[in-house]
Amino acid sequence: MANEKEMNEILDKFHSEIPGFIAASLVDLDSGMTLAVRSNRNDFDLAVASAYNSELVKQKQKIMKALNLTTHLEDMILTLGDQIHFLKLVTPGTFIYLAADRSSSNIAIVRTVVNKYSKPLTV
Secondary structure, three states: OOOHHHHHHHHHHHHHHOOOEEEEEEEEOOOOOEEEEEEOOOOOOHHHHHHHHHHHHHHHHHHHHHOOOOOOOOEEEEEOOOEEEEEEEEEOOEEEEEEEEOOOOOHHHHHHHHHHHOHHHHO
């Protein structure tokens, strides 16, 4: 796992390369706690969003188990009216949560940038 400085550098890259970047965090799946955060908006409660999204990931994993799927969860894309929310599992116990403005960005850009820089978090 990357150290705190490396985690923050990765989130800074998301901020600089994703148009409409709102916020991003590295989240511990079991506890829902953030390990690193970066946000452009004071009104976006990243701790709360990260915690609830950890529940979303856990529920999807339960669904996959109930369906006897033998694959693994890579990422989840949620599109809201004005935002894109992207969750990428980087280890079995951590995931990246990122939010971006839909009017400035698109799913392909978000996914490409997150995949480009998330590799150091998988080790």
